[in-house]
Amino acid sequence: MSYDVEFAKMLKERNNKKAIGAITGKVVSVNPFKISIFDGQILLKKEQLYFCNSILDNYIREYQTSEINTEQWGSTQKIKLTDTLKVDDEVMLIAAENGQTFFAIDKVVKL
Template sequence: MGWDVDLAKEFKKRTNSTPYGPVIGKVIGVNPLRISIFDGKVIISKMYVCSRISVEIDDNVLCIPTADEQKYFIVDKVV
């Protein structure tokens, strides 16, 4: 195959990604709050945090992505 076909396939992979839903994250920093998801491959720093949540380093939390998957809602600790 030519380079143009390979390039088109790469564009198709990028634009047809499968959206993901709620994930469990691990708190890696508290001030500022930072959460690791997908085995450390993604670090969340842009998020909406529920007002009653109080977390410490190494706590697991429920993270729900916004529709555009650019920010997360941090809902609660997960035990």
């Protein structure tokens, strides 16, 4: 194969990278956060990660409930979620367009 054809193929491959899509990663450290992907081939550091609030330590969410009883009372309560990320947890990750930044969506388990 001639050099110019080989070079053109290399340019085409470089410009047509496939999107990573949704993947799973494994938490290897929580302080600081580090998540491994592709069976440990790549280690993501906290600077490359964005986390959904619900999987962070001590996330507090406020809920409002309506109760129907003789006094017609409802209530607003705060719930503190403590089931947060730990070492060896599996997480669902979605890659940004640049392929260098990832969004940690939630913990996942395989049944």
